[in-house]
Amino acid sequence: MADRTEPEIDSAEQLLQRWLDRGDDVDAAWQQAVPGPSVDVVSSRLSSIPKSFLDDRVSLLGLAGDVLGADRGRTPASTEIVQLLTDVAQTRSSAARRGAAIALWLWASEDLLGAFTPRLETAHASRTLAALALRLAAVVDPSEWISDAERRDEAARTFLLWSGALPAGEDRETARSLLDMRDSLQRNGALAAAAAEHAHRLEVTRALNDARAREAAARYTHE
Amino acid sequence: MTPPLGTRAREHTLDEQQRAAWQSAQALWGVRLHDPLLEPGSTMPSFAWFSFPPQVSVDPVEARRHGVDGFYESIFAHEIGHHVLSPSTRIDSFTITQQIARAIAATGRARIPDPDGKARRMSNLWSDMLINTRVATMQRQRDGGASPEPEMVRMWRVLSAEPPSDQLWWVVLRAYEILWSRPAGFLCPAEPPPRPVVHREPPPPTVPAATKTEEQRLKAVEAAAAADARIAAEAVWAELVLTNPPLDAALLAETVRTFADDPVSGALRFGMIMAPYLIADEQPRRRSTSAGAQAAGGCAGQADETAPTAAELERVLGDPRLREVPEHPAVEKARQAERASGTGMEADDGSTGAAGVDGLGQGYGLADTLELYSAASADDVVAAWYLTAARRYVRPLTQPSARPRSLDETIPGALEQWNIDDDISSIDWPASLSHSTTVVPGVTTRLRDVLPDAPPDARESVQLDIYIDSSGSMTAPRRESPGVLAGTILILSALRGGGQARVTSFSAAGEVAGGARFTRDRAELMRDLTFYFGHGTTFPLDLYAARYADARRSRGVGASATRRHVVVLSDDGLQSMFGAGQPQYADVARTVRRVIDTATLVVQDAGRRLTKPATEAGYDVEYIDRMTDAPLVCARLARRLADPLGPRTDAGGRRG
Numbered sequence: 082m083a084d085r086t087e088p089e090i091d092s093a094e095q096l097l098q099r100w101l102d103r104g105d106d107v108d109a110a111w112q113q114a115v116p117g118p119s120v121d122v123v124s125s126r127l128s129s130i131p132k133s134f135l136d137d138r139v140s141l142l143g144l145a146g147d148v149l150g151a152d153r154g155r156t157p158a159s160t161e162i163v164q165l166l167t168d169v170a171q172t173r174s175s176a177a178r179r180g181a182a183i184a185l186w187l188w189a190s191e192d193l194l195g196a197f198t199p200r201l202e203t204a205h206a207s208r209t210l211a212a213l214a215l216r217l218a219a220v221v222d223p224s225e226w227i228s229d230a231e232r233r234d235e236a237a238r239t240f241l242l243w244s245g246a247l248p249a250g251e252d253r254e255t256a257r258s259l260l261d262m263r264d265s266l267q268r269n270g271a272l273a274a275a276a277a278e279h280a281h282r283l284e285v286t287r288a289l290n291d292a293r294a295r296e297a298a299a300r301y302t303h304e
Numbered sequence: 305m306t307p308p309l310g311t312r313a314r315e316h317t318l319d320e321q322q323r324a325a326w327q328s329a330q331a332l333w334g335v336r337l338h339d340p341l342l343e344p345g346s347t348m349p350s351f352a353w354f355s356f357p358p359q360v361s362v363d364p365v366e367a368r369r370h371g372v373d374g375f376y377e378s379i380f381a382h383e384i385g386h387h388v389l390s391p392s393t394r395i396d397s398f399t400i401t402q403q404i405a406r407a408i409a410a411t412g413r414a415r416i417p418d419p420d421g422k423a424r425r426m427s428n429l430w431s432d433m434l435i436n437t438r439v440a441t442m443q444r445q446r447d448g449g450a451s452p453e454p455e456m457v458r459m460w461r462v463l464s465a466e467p468p469s470d471q472l473w474w475v476v477l478r479a480y481e482i483l484w485s486r487p488a489g490f491l492c493p494a495e496p497p498p499r500p501v502v503h504r505e506p507p508p509p510t511v512p513a514a515t516k517t518e519e520q521r522l523k524a525v526e527a528a529a530a531a532d533a534r535i536a537a538e539a540v541w542a543e544l545v546l547t548n549p550p551l552d553a554a555l556l557a558e559t560v561r562t563f564a565d566d567p568v569s570g571a572l573r574f575g576m577i578m579a580p581y582l583i584a585d586e587q588p589r590r591r592s593t594s595a596g597a598q599a600a601g602g603c604a605g606q607a608d609e610t611a612p613t614a615a616e617l618e619r620v621l622g623d624p625r626l627r628e629v630p631e632h633p634a635v636e637k638a639r640q641a642e643r644a645s646g647t648g649m650e651a652d653d654g655s656t657g658a659a660g661v662d663g664l665g666q667g668y669g670l671a672d673t674l675e676l677y678s679a680a681s682a683d684d685v686v687a688a689w690y691l692t693a694a695r696r697y698v699r700p701l702t703q704p705s706a707r708p709r710s711l712d713e714t715i716p717g718a719l720e721q722w723n724i725d726d727d728i729s730s731i732d733w734p735a736s737l738s739h740s741t742t743v744v745p746g747v748t749t750r751l752r753d754v755l756p757d758a759p760p761d762a763r764e765s766v767q768l769d770i771y772i773d774s775s776g777s778m779t780a781p782r783r784e785s786p787g788v789l790a791g792t793i794l795i796l797s798a799l800r801g802g803g804q805a806r807v808t809s810f811s812a813a814g815e816v817a818g819g820a821r822f823t824r825d826r827a828e829l830m831r832d833l834t835f836y837f838g839h840g841t842t843f844p845l846d847l848y849a850a851r852y853a854d855a856r857r858s859r860g861v862g863a864s865a866t867r868r869h870v871v872v873l874s875d876d877g878l879q880s881m882f883g884a885g886q887p888q889y890a891d892v893a894r895t896v897r898r899v900i901d902t903a904t905l906v907v908q909d910a911g912r913r914l915t916k917p918a919t920e921a922g923y924d925v926e927y928i929d930r931m932t933d934a935p936l937v938c939a940r941l942a943r944r945l946a947d948p949l950g951p952r953t954d955a956g957g958r959r960g
Binding site: 255 | 481482485487488489494523526527529530531533534536537538540541544546548550551554558561632634635637638639641
């Protein structure tokens with residue numbers, strides 16, 4: 082009988098590597114971005130996502146066919162999207178799956194809740210899905226995008242950037258600065274470094290306390 | 305001559321613009337206060353400040369000089385916020401300052417110049433951040449799209465016109481940018497100013513002390529080497545200033561958002577983020593037009609801050625939030641992130657960020673507390689510290705009642721039929737006749753059933769006679785004495801049980817302090833308990849004998865039902881209690897023991913030398929070595945008092 086082992090779930094590092102392998106140019110994305118809907122509007126839509134979108138049993142490809150399909154919902158509009166969603170499914174990562182589903186919901190909401198002003202283009206759907214499923218979901222669980230205002234803001238800004246839109250009322254520099262401030266990837270790296278430094282400091286503090294104790298013992302013996 | 309403050313303030317009334325701003329600032333918070341004081345030409349370090357009882361003061365000349373005289377609504381709203389949001393009360397003001405002082409202690413108090421003054425300034429800065437963020441949010445909600453930016457944010461554009469010269473202030477401004485969703489560079493440059501470089505000259509090697517013998521010389525060399533090793537370790541530690549301005553600004557913004565309604569809890573995290581910058585901030589800050597206002601956070605804080613009272617100190621030190629372990633939010637966040645990613649940090653060994661936390665969880669020693677409240681009465685601080693440290697271990701201390709039980713331990717039950725084979729005396733005639741005026745035995749006769757009713761064991765309060773050794777060999781109360789802590793737990797437990805206590809502090813011969821009578825006055829008892837002579841040790845056997853002389857005569861004739869419990873808190877110098885150094889009273893301890901119900905010696909004696917004489921004289925002995933031993937010893941003592949005839953199987957105590 083053939084040995085059938087379950088493929089392993091992609092780690093955060095592996096998801097990020099998949100994102101880096103795509104080679105999407107963030108500077109170009111900022112340069113090409115044009116005024117879009119406001120962050121508040123996108124955040125509000127994001128927090129009203131139906132539960133069914135977050136259900137791991139729902140097929141991403143089927144969902145994308147419904148939302149982005151050109152042939153009556155049977156397949157997504159582009160093979161690039163099909164390829165990306167197949168990759169996401171292969172990661173077996175629930176976070177990545179839900180990240181992609183949230184992006185699909187934001188497009189779907191235009192039909193269900195009303196179009197964004199200005200309306201969002203889906204020309205960059207593939208990289209937008211990748212940004213949310215492989216980059217952001219790797220460092221912040223998508224459940225936090227819904228529950229935490231700061232992370233919701235980050236997800237909305239990430240979605241807008243890779244969709245080719247600038248948040249309404251913000252120029253390119255402002256929008257970029259505000260997203261950089263909230264970037265969980267950078268922040269997590271800094272946090273890990275800071276935690277390591279604090280752990281090191283605790284070690285040094287222990288060494289100092291030992292040195293003080295030894296000095297006190299030596300002085301006592303001498304006296 | 306300078307007129308009094310009130311006179312000067314009344315000379316200046318609000319103009320039309322200021323009146324409108326004052327009204328809208330009050331409406332913003334939904335409160336009504338009496339008018340602010342205008343004090344042009346004041347000597348305060350900024351243009352606005354507050355004081356208790358609630359009062360807002362503004363220097364309009366300074367406000368104009370800083371270019372913020374067009375933002376009176378935000379200035380007033382900020383100062384009102386100090387009375388509504390943070391600190392809101394004097395108690396919270398002291399508690400916030402204490403939290404930040406704890407963070408400074410955990411970071412390295414010795415490395416921060418004027419740590420207590422810095423704690424007070426940081427306390428005001430933390431309140432300022434909470435208030436400014438809240439005011440900007442309320443202004444945004446009120447104005448909606450009518451104003452592109454809240455007035456508070458516009459005022460801070462003016463206040464931050466000059467770039468910050470130190471990292472601490474950059475972190476604060478950057479955090480405001482994050483909180484107000486403004487891009488980098490809005491209030492401060494995108495990059496933080498460089499960290500000041502402090503050059504430290506390495507100290508010369510330690511010279512061994514002069515000695516006479518070769519053995520002494522070797523030990524002196526060893527001691528000098530140990531001193532050099534300690535100096536080297538301190539140098540390494542001093543270099544570890546952990547600051548990451550962009551990360552700390554993000555963590556600060558998150559702390560402000562998370563603890564918007566709990567300034568006291570948030571103050572500890574704020575302190576842990578900012579304290580490393582106080583170490584780095586060793587170079588004099590550049591002074592300029594706006595720097596003064598920046599340094600004060602735009603607000604000069606609380607004016608005329610008077611020292612806390614004894615009651616305030618007890619409430620401050622008793623706040624359970626002061627027991628939280630100081631930890632940098634970066635460590636906490638990293639741990640959460642690792643847990644979420646499933647890798648998980650190694651098991652916490654209990655030392656994480658726990659610098660300065662003692663066994664009692666206060667995390668801030670009595671010596672530190674005394675320094676922080678140097679303006680308050682030291683006796684009040686010491687008493688409040690022990691009272692709050694003891695509070696968690698206090699249980700009502702009672703004993704079985706000495707009064708005889710009631711002979712009739714029954715209660716009347718239900719009416720039942722009396723039958724002819726029942727005792728005739730048990731007929732309840734009123735009940736039978738009320739049933740029927742014609743008496744038919746066994747038919748109309750009734751009896752009242754009787755139910756057993758053993759009352760619960762009666763308890764009564766205790767009278768505790770405490771003798772505390774305040775000789776030089778005992779740890780002084782100001783240096784965290786386990787004996788004083790044990791005494792405090794016992795006093796509070798006796799009082800909680802409705803009892804009384806008497807405390808006698810003794811040291812050398814003739815040195816005795818304390819009240820002569822038993823009392824429920826906690827302040828008096830604590831004053832006696834923390835009294836310290838600091839000389840030799842001679843137990844006052846003459847006083848001891850005299851106090852129980854009457855009891856000796858009355859004992860056994862039933863004249864008094866008051867039971868007597870003696871507790872002596874001392875060390876190995878207590879040999880004097882059994883006649884050492886005063887042979888004329890050698891038998892007093894044994895004689896008195898016969899007329900008291902319990903007698904316990906709680907002693908700090910590593911050699912355990914008191915067991916034999918105490919046992920011979922009939923005294924129980926409890927040994928106490930550290931602060932953390934005190935609660936356990938008191939618990940055993942309480943059990944002994946609660947059940948004086950119970951088995952003596954306690955692990956730590958010895959029965960005489």
